[in-house]
Amino acid sequence: MKKITSLAAVSAIAMGMASGAQAASATLDAVKEKGFVQCGVSTGLPGFSNPDEKGNWQGMDVDVCRAVAAATLGDASKVKYIPLTAKERFTALQSGEIDVLSRNTTWTQTRDTTLGLNFAGVNYYDGQGFMISKNLGVKSALELDGAAVCIQSGTTTELNLSDYFREHKMSFSPVVFDTSDQTVKGFEAGRCDVLTSDQSQLYALRIKLANPDSAMVLPEVISKEPLGPVVRQGDDLWFNIVKWSLNAMINAEELGLTSANIDKMKESSNPGVRRFVGMEGPKGSGMELSDDWAYQIVKQVGSYGEAFERNVGSGSPLQIDRGVNALWSKGGFLYAPPMR
Amino acid sequence: MIVNDKKLPDLPPPASTVGLVGWMRTNLFSSPTYTVLTLIVAYLLWITVIPAIQWAFINADWAGDSRDACTSGGACWVFIGARFNQFIYGFYPETEYWRIDVLFVMLAILIAALVYEGTPKRGWISAFTLIVFPIIAFFLLYGGSFGLEVVETHKWGGLSLTLVLALVGIVASLPIGVLLALGRRSEMPVVRSFCTVFIEMWRGVPLITILFMASVMLPLFAPEEIDFDKLLRALIGITLFQSAYMAEVIRGGLQAIPKGQYEAADALGLSYWKKMGLIVLPQALKIMIPGIVNTFIALFKDTSLVLIIGLFDLLAIVQAALSDPKWLGYSIEGYTFVAFVFWVFCFGMSRYSQFLERKLHTGHGAR
Numbered sequence: 179m180k181k182i183t184s185l186a187a188v189s190a191i192a193m194g195m196a197s198g199a200q201a202a203s204a205t206l207d208a209v210k211e212k213g214f215v216q217c218g219v220s221t222g223l224p225g226f227s228n229p230d231e232k233g234n235w236q237g238m239d240v241d242v243c244r245a246v247a248a249a250t251l252g253d254a255s256k257v258k259y260i261p262l263t264a265k266e267r268f269t270a271l272q273s274g275e276i277d278v279l280s281r282n283t284t285w286t287q288t289r290d291t292t293l294g295l296n297f298a299g300v301n302y303y304d305g306q307g308f309m310i311s312k313n314l315g316v317k318s319a320l321e322l323d324g325a326a327v328c329i330q331s332g333t334t335t336e337l338n339l340s341d342y343f344r345e346h347k348m349s350f351s352p353v354v355f356d357t358s359d360q361t362v363k364g365f366e367a368g369r370c371d372v373l374t375s376d377q378s379q380l381y382a383l384r385i386k387l388a389n390p391d392s393a394m395v396l397p398e399v400i401s402k403e404p405l406g407p408v409v410r411q412g413d414d415l416w417f418n419i420v421k422w423s424l425n426a427m428i429n430a431e432e433l434g435l436t437s438a439n440i441d442k443m444k445e446s447s448n449p450g451v452r453r454f455v456g457m458e459g460p461k462g463s464g465m466e467l468s469d470d471w472a473y474q475i476v477k478q479v480g481s482y483g484e485a486f487e488r489n490v491g492s493g494s495p496l497q498i499d500r501g502v503n504a505l506w507s508k509g510g511f512l513y514a515p516p517m518r
Numbered sequence: 519m520i521v522n523d524k525k526l527p528d529l530p531p532p533a534s535t536v537g538l539v540g541w542m543r544t545n546l547f548s549s550p551t552y553t554v555l556t557l558i559v560a561y562l563l564w565i566t567v568i569p570a571i572q573w574a575f576i577n578a579d580w581a582g583d584s585r586d587a588c589t590s591g592g593a594c595w596v597f598i599g600a601r602f603n604q605f606i607y608g609f610y611p612e613t614e615y616w617r618i619d620v621l622f623v624m625l626a627i628l629i630a631a632l633v634y635e636g637t638p639k640r641g642w643i644s645a646f647t648l649i650v651f652p653i654i655a656f657f658l659l660y661g662g663s664f665g666l667e668v669v670e671t672h673k674w675g676g677l678s679l680t681l682v683l684a685l686v687g688i689v690a691s692l693p694i695g696v697l698l699a700l701g702r703r704s705e706m707p708v709v710r711s712f713c714t715v716f717i718e719m720w721r722g723v724p725l726i727t728i729l730f731m732a733s734v735m736l737p738l739f740a741p742e743e744i745d746f747d748k749l750l751r752a753l754i755g756i757t758l759f760q761s762a763y764m765a766e767v768i769r770g771g772l773q774a775i776p777k778g779q780y781e782a783a784d785a786l787g788l789s790y791w792k793k794m795g796l797i798v799l800p801q802a803l804k805i806m807i808p809g810i811v812n813t814f815i816a817l818f819k820d821t822s823l824v825l826i827i828g829l830f831d832l833l834a835i836v837q838a839a840l841s842d843p844k845w846l847g848y849s850i851e852g853y854t855f856v857a858f859v860f861w862v863f864c865f866g867m868s869r870y871s872q873f874l875e876r877k878l879h880t881g882h883g884a885r
Contacts, residue, residue, distance in 0.1 A: 221830075229835075260672060
């Protein structure tokens, strides 16, 4: 732990030196000059960032990168993806190797306040959940007293789990595995009654079962894991661009805009839509972007809803329910400030 | 009275001592203990090998392009097929695959020419392979001149990246290792202590730590304008790490050469470099072949550690492919494929080293 703290201190110092030398919009200038956005993604997380057969990156986190590229450069394909492991990700951002980190990173106080980083919003509300075999007949996590729980080692999952069970005065016996493949095999072989992980990953793990329909994900969520894109501190303009690229995707869904209908909707008289596509209102002036920046995002990447269904929802094998990631008006948490 | 003046034909040996039956009697069932052991082992093989063969071949699916093609319950090699190009070329642009193909072919021809005894001018070919070929390879892979499009290193991946890492490591670590080994046995205190400290420092640290330092710490200390390529950092780390190991293998060989050889060379009035180059090293390198190849094989497999710094070598790219929602759950097929490819390369190196040992064996010591 001490080592991690000192590493963070070193990072923070280095960060301080780096940010001191930067002008207000150094990142945007650099991006425009290079002609691409450098985006840190994971080395492979189903539905969030993974390469497809052709080697193109796809996923929820990748779509954030593409949205930023569409807003700044007008072309969603102008992204250079830098795959990063969990340990490298913050250093890569601090050292300027990447412009935005979009790598299923949980927004926490420590990360936001001590690493010289800013979280630009939340593109997926995740949380730790449970997957059980259907024939166990359990309907709620509160019935899990005395259960054997499969966990992947080295993650905060274990801590959340023991907190939850202690809080509800239940006991459990942990069965710890190294990798997600082993965890699934352990679950399948009956080494444990229940498997715990972040909900978004439970769906991916479920596909790995020989018979995915035999297992179900329980409704309880025992931890908050808001995932979102991260930028360096000290470049507020760039921070705003990333923040509003994400907001634009959410607002687009609220306005009913999709990549398919935006050209038609552009002609509509709805003032919200007209402001969105840059016909009136604030346009891109405050962010040094072109007037149609939000239009480009929706045209090339799509609204948040489209991205969700395509990558993790009904259009993907993962089949994740919108759940709390639905719009605020539909019972979820997604709420983007208005664009005016 | 019958006198047979012709030699009777030899009777064949008893049926129980020849052929398959005989072999089995002497090797598998020669005593009750062996019989029991044989039966146990046969049973174990039966319950493991048969299902494995059934899984890998008989029940396997070979053709198709999506997971829907995998219905027969065995291995789904469709996954490997669908991703094969990615496993070989990584994220290299598809239109530029020919550049890697050209290199593969060149490399294969050069290696074949070097392995085959009868090739004329093998010395020149090996010099070409070690000095000119890496330069050609760099310009072909990276591009940027001769009208070739630049392909940045973060797009390199798969087997081609594994080979780049391994070949650069092998080609660079051997000479550095020789120099370090000679330096460690040098009588000049500065050279000796430098080499000793270098070797002990690099050898005393796990490769993972070195890769982490190279990828996580270095960028923090380097000025922001200098964008030190991640692959280059990893290559330097691997090379220096392996040359420290190589140095110790070579030092072992140097110490095995009898003192008389050194003294004889001195008596002839040879200079230090001539003594080493003409007398000591040729003998030493020969007896070190198993050790050197052992290090090479270890290096080849160690290259897969670069996955922890986000470089997509063969193993890492298979893992990344496994995270595609469309192909979730085919990890056994993926890992089997990786293991097979690694085995082919390592076994090839091992066989070549045995061949070299036999060829260069000139009767020193017992065999």
